[in-house]
Amino acid sequence: MTQATSGTAFSRLLGQWRLGAAPAYRELADVVRLLILDGRLPLDTPLPSERTLALTLGVSRTTVTGAYNELRQDGFLSAGQGTRARSCIPSRAGVPDPLAPRQDYAPGLRVPEDVVDFAYAALPANGEAVHRAYTAALSELPALLPGFGYDSYGLPELREAIAARFTAEGLPTTMDQVMVTAGAQQAMVLALATFAQPGRKVVLEHPSYPHAFDAVTARGCTPVPLAFPRAGGWDPEAFEATLARHRPAMAYLIPDFQNPTGLLMPEGQRRRMARAAAAAGTVLIADETLRALDFDAAAPAHLGSFSPSVITIGSLSKTHWGGLRIGWARSSADNIRRMTQTRTSLDLGGPVAEQLAGRYIVQHDLAGLPERLVELKEQRDALASMLRQHLPEWHFHTPGGGLSLWCTLPRGSEGTSALSSSALTILAAQRGVRVAAGPRFGVGGAFDGHLRLPFTQPVDRLERGILALKDAQAQLLATPGLRSRLPAPPAVAIA
Ligand SMILES: Cc1ncc(COP(=O)(O)O)c(C=O)c1O
Known part of the structure; x- marks a missing residue:
């Protein structure tokens, strides 16, 4: 944790914050946000209490309360009931969303809560690092x-x-x-x-x-x-x-x-x-x-x-x-x-x-990587055991690293692939799961009997994804001729 800032030191850091161009609480919040973003106010620093800061700055307590509330709302101050508020950066949930209406337009930048994305074999940023x-x-x-x-x-x-x-x-x-x-x-x-x-x-x-x-x-x-x-x-x-x-x-x-x-x-x-x-x-x-x-x-x-x-x-x-x-x-x-x-x-x-x-x-x-690897390994194990439980006829090798499992889908009695990953991809999309069809990983239409499943998401999302795939598989197997009636798989962006 970083050392607490006194009212006087904090006021020095703020400098000429009051410009008179907007309400005082907003101008105060804007300057503190900038100090956090450009690193002059280190993360996890306890801020002066509302009372102390109001006294030091010579403003009303309401101004400081309003500024702190706004910062808290935007994710730049930790909540801290009864304790000193600390500087932080917003988690995804707290980030203001200027592009919100285009959410599904850029799935690699912002994964909507109701979507499980198996198309990207990539991790979110370690925000603090x-x-x-x-x-x-x-x-x-x-x-x-x-x-x-x-x-x-x-x-x-x-x-x-x-x-x-x-x-x-x-x-x-x-x-x-x-x-x-x-x-x-x-x-x-x-x-x-x-x-x-x-x-x-x-x-x-x-x-x-x-x-x-x-x-x-x-x-x-x-x-x-x-x-x-x-x-x-x-x-x-x-x-x-x-x-x-x-x-x-x-x-x-x-x-x-x-x-x-x-x-x-x-x-x-x-x-x-x-x-x-x-x-x-x-x-x-x-x-x-x-x-x-x-x-x-x-x-x-x-x-x-x-x-x-x-x-x-x-x-x-x-x-x-x-x-x-x-x-x-x-x-x-x-x-x-x-x-x-x-x-x-x-x-x-x-x-x-x-x-x-x-x-x-x-x-x-x-x-800082070993911690991420521990988490990733747990997710790999969770995905592997969910597959064994829910889709036991799928085969895969458990890798000692990387980001994904490469699954072989069950074959029909004559050795033909009973399950088409292209068809599964379309049915999965209808259930809010983005996944890349096997043939994306080869040439000449190969690998329709395979599916890549990244283990890059939290376990609850992985489970939602696996249950949706299980459901899609059940529909595919129970509906003769469905596969031939489905359109080409969606051209999902992948990594
Ligand atoms: C094997 C491999 N090579 C290259 C890339 C491209 O990665 P980047 O350009 O982000 O470094 C990826 C990303 O998924 C990958 O999996």
């Missing part, structure tokens, strides 16, 4: 304002912090081997635009992250699917054969808690696949977006440690918040230089304040 990071960023920003604000490599301090993290994790890295990007997605797009000419082939795991398929086809390249032959992971022999047969410009792999399967690539397979790609002259992207979500500290060495030309991409989206849009690419200094040259046709650099916040998080707040 993100707030702390922005507070630190705002205090460092003035030093950078005399500059022009552009750099296609990114903020040197953040690149240094990312490089130091790789080095500490056993992959020696210098800052000229790192560029900052708008999330891992931009890093992937930049790598494709730099190293894969349109018309060339790109190998991807099958299933894989939907927006990776999107990026490959948008570049005019052809995705070459690499199947997972067994629960133990990847098949290096099949990978080598694919490289020899298709001569792909690129291969894109997610070795750590693969999206959507949750599989973790064993060290021997990493070594062999990295070396095979290097020998074939295929540029290998290792997407490490989910690497830090490792419940049992089981992730082997970075794939990039087995070949210097691997392009390792990652971000703070899954550990801290997608809204930061802070990601990175790490490779040889020459690869990174070429990617920064490509970048200038797309944008001229990342937002400076976000990069400062990102630097703070990389340096100070990854320590």
Whole structure:
């Protein structure tokens, strides 16, 4: 808890708060809100009592009461009956909602209470950590304002912090081997635009992250699917054969808690696949977006440690918040230089304040992660046991990290899939559950017998979602011909 502020110190902090442009209580509340938001009034600081502040400021008690009430209502003061009110930031529920009429228009920004969202495999922000990071960023920003604000490599301090993290994790890295990007997605797009000419082939795991398929086809390249032959992971022999047969410009792999399967690539397979790609002259992207979500500290060495030309991409989206849009690419200094040259046709650099916040998080707040992992692991276990209870014929592997379960739906007697995940998706939407159909994770309509279920929401919501899916499944099985009468699944936004 932060030390209490005396009436006099608080009044000094407020400065010239009374402008006479609005009622006094509102002007007072506005200034206190600003002090909290820009970090000059630290979170959890006890404020002077209403009586003390009224006396110090020479205003009526009603003015202070009105200001405190407004701040409390907006979520900037903790309620505290009989105790001193403390500064805080609003929880989601308390946030004023200027975009309220468009709620369902941007589900990734604001999930309505009555919707269970299984389409995003992402977590809400750790509000306090993100707030702390922005507070630190705002205090460092003035030093950078005399500059022009552009750099296609990114903020040197953040690149240094990312490089130091790789080095500490056993992959020696210098800052000229790192560029900052708008999330891992931009890093992937930049790598494709730099190293894969349109018309060339790109190998991807099958299933894989939907927006990776999107990026490959948008570049005019052809995705070459690499199947997972067994629960133990990847098949290096099949990978080598694919490289020899298709001569792909690129291969894109997610070795750590693969999206959507949750599989973790064993060290021997990493070594062999990295070396095979290097020998074939295929540029290998290792997407490490989910690497830090490792419940049992089981992730082997970075794939990039087995070949210097691997392009390792990652971000703070899954550990801290997608809204930061802070990601990175790490490779040889020459690869990174070429990617920064490509970048200038797309944008001229990342937002400076976000990069400062990102630097703070990389340096100070990854320590807060274990608590999030405990919670996430509990949610994984809760989802797994709900599935066993309510949908016992669904099969899945329980991953040691990441964000989702990849479920195999029950098959019919002739080996055909009895349950279509596309059909389930439509019926689930009618029950307030957004979920991405299996074929979004592959090419050529594959995986209609699969469904990805993220365990990123509180247990009560997970349960609502599972019960709705159970209900949808019952309707599908009880209504012959229903599947063929349903429209195409909704094109839900996913992550
Ligand atoms: C495997 C994988 N790669 C990349 C991304 C993109 O993340 P971002 O651009 O937010 O870093 C995601 C997000 O879901 C993902 O799951």
